[in-house]
Amino acid sequence: MTESRPITAEPPGPTVIIGAGLVGASVGCALTAAGWPVHLVDAKASHARVAAELGAGTVTPAVPEDVRLVVAAVPPRVLSGVISDALRRYPNATVTDVGSVKAGVLHSLWDSEPELARYVGSHPMAGSQHSGPMTARADLFVDRTWVITPHRRSAGPSVDTVRTLVAACHARTVIMDVDDHDAAVARVSHLPHLMSVLTAGRLNDIPADDLLLAGQGLRDVTRIAGSDPGLWEQILGSNSGAVLSELRQVHDQLQVLIKALEQPETDELRTVLSHGVTGTRRIPGKHGRVAVAYSRVVVQIPDEPGALGRLFALVGESGVNVEDIAIEHDQVREVGYLSLSVDPATEADLVGAITANGWTVEP
Secondary structure, eight states: OOSSEEEEEEOOOOOEEOOOOOHHHHHHHHHHHHHEEEEESSSSHHHHOOOOTTTTTTSSSOOGGGOEEEEEEOOOHHHHHHHHHHHHHTHHHHHHEEOOOOHHHHHHHHTTOOTTTGGGGGSSSSSSSSGGOOOOOOTTTOEEEEEOOOOOTTTTHHHHHHHHHHHHTTTEEEEOHHHHHHHIIIIIHHHHHHHHHHHHHHHSSOHHHTTOOOOOHHHHGGGGGGGOOHHHHHHHHHHHHHHHHHHHHHHHHHHHHHHHHHHHSHHHHHHHHHHHHHHHTTTTGGGOOOOOOEEEEEEEEEEETTTHHHHHHHHHHHHHOEEEEEEOSSSSSSSEEEEEEEOOOGGGHHHHHHHTOOOOEOO
């Protein structure tokens, strides 16, 4: 459920972030920007130093008794041990993590960790196919969903501390049970990742000349397949039960699709394709609202310095609100195509403003 109770973003005290990769360093940047005192720890000292130089905090060690919040941003394989160690090392701190699988971690700590009241799991639904502190951004979590997964032994003040963390990162809090969370991310994150991986893997078996025909659709589908295989091996292994359930359902659906193609005289193929369209319309739109079908205005831009800036300035002067953008590069000509998603009611105004200034809008 979405959490609506107001919460302050005031820092509870010194915060330690263990793990200065993309997510950990981004949390540090967001909290530092909000005025929180942040201390960075990483098994690779160079990662912590780079994150500190980017504004994620300091590498100066914190006084353990003063620390009030610890954020564990480490790979799934070591997460339980890091959380357990943090609960002992920082006796007055709430400990949370940003791992993408929750139940396994909680179960591994349940019988062995007497301080579990101070542990509250969480998972920001934001990230990238990139990794490392150099890709960190203070605005990575703005308006994104951040799931908090308290358990029945979680102390109320610790839950509130994690909610304060989420508020300081300008994310949207959702409270979920750990098992419900893991089932949900299997459906909306882990399965899509594997579908992307399978599509990208097929590219290794096709002629290089065929790839010259690739358009933005292929890049969209395969983008997340470029993520770190080692990390995803751990994520998927930690949530294998829920992921296998989803894969078996996809297997059944694939059999239906194959049969539909084998029998083109039936309406089954159209049914499968229409079912996909219906599914895309269920994905929430901006700020969790009902999705809106936007119009796409595709503008041809020359591959030269300043072209994109001039076009953006023109769009700004038009007064039309752009909901999303994407750029595709021509495989042969030295031009690109900027796709602008806008409200259908404003499409004609934007096209008129662009073409009146000499730009070419694709049909």
